[in-house]
Amino acid sequence: MTAGVGPLTSLVYPKQKPGRSVREGSPQRELGARAGRMDPWAEVNLDQIRWNFSQIKKQVKVHVMAVVKANAYGHGLIDVALALEKAGVEGLMVGKLAEGLALREAGIQSPVLNFGPFGKEDCEAIIRNNLSQSVFSEDAAAFLHEAASRFRSNASIHIDIDTGMSRTGISCHKALPLIEKIAGFSKIRIDGIATTLTEDPEFDGEQLRRFREVCSAAEKRGVSLGLKHAASSAGIFEPPEFYLDMIRPGITLYGYYPNAKTQKEDLLKLRPALKLVAKVIFVKDMSPGDSVSYHRVFTALKRMRVATVGIGYSDGYPPQLAGKGLVLIKRKKYPVMAAVTSNHIMVDLGDDGNIQVGDDVTLIGTEKNSGLTADVLETQSGVSDYKILIGLNPLLPRRYLP
16 A cells, blocks of 8 residues: 655766866665766756745745755765755655655755655655655555654654645645544654645636635644645745745756746756767777768768767657757767767768867756756757756766756
8 A cells, every 4th residue: 555645866877177176975885886987977056946945035035945856966975965965955755765765864864745645665765764744545644643653753744735636635625634643643843844836827816715714724723734845946936925934945956047038037047967978989980872871861962971979768858849849069069960869869960070089978967058058958869858857867977067
């Protein structure tokens, strides 16, 4: 039975350029330690993440629970969480129990909320590791209550209310009796109550009204609900009444806005934090009639030079960028040719003879005017910047600045 809402971090490879401070990340250590010098890597600027956090905090002026699920949106769970903890974040939210356990194993002391599922057999680990668990059923609360009783402890929970997302949570129309039952468990501590907004501007206000109504009714019955929270990154740009006691930002922490409107307004002056880099592994001259890749997806019409770059869709580079994307080599942009395979992309160098094996290739950049940030890649590929970042292979080595 389950009841309602893996440590993959990395090592620094290859060598950093002189004059820049680099810190070793934490693993998948075994595979990260075996990364080849020509393998691709992600470079994560923790200062930019701290900047984004400070900008969010200035805007909302309430508690912030940073969303570090999905390997911190591809940026590295442990290292990002440590940086945010040092920056003063009030809590961390994960989407899987394994992520919460990994944070505790890494020495993270901040409150951690697992917004993902759990089973009865997981209760001991939740309690022993002082994790807070999202619940939306009486059974879920009972499992935690029984385990907490055995260990002479208390179980921390946040109650998940469905106000219209229809994903997880107890329906707002049926929530009050459940809240009262949960409040009756002596070993359950209600530290918060939450809902998730659909990010439909025409509906979010109604969701907030429904949520407030549930909270008010429970408090009139004498139930203490802890922190109330509903807003994710999109909610930051709603009126302040959406902030409640705490917000749960995700994509904004990593330097991106939740939609085109907020991106254009750039209210928070966010700074993208992740750069994706690979190496040129082969350079060849092609003659008219020579073809490229499986099924000969490209045929040269003239003499040209082509670079093979050691990265592909298995690393998370979107195959939809074939024939559309650009990469940066030695401060010059080159087009991605009409093939992205598992481990390689092909880049049209034209007649440029300056590119050599071993040169760095930037595929995702951090400068907003570079034309290589994840939101620009979204426009080129049709794949959202969320999916591009989260889709980066967790086994890619991460290097951290500073």
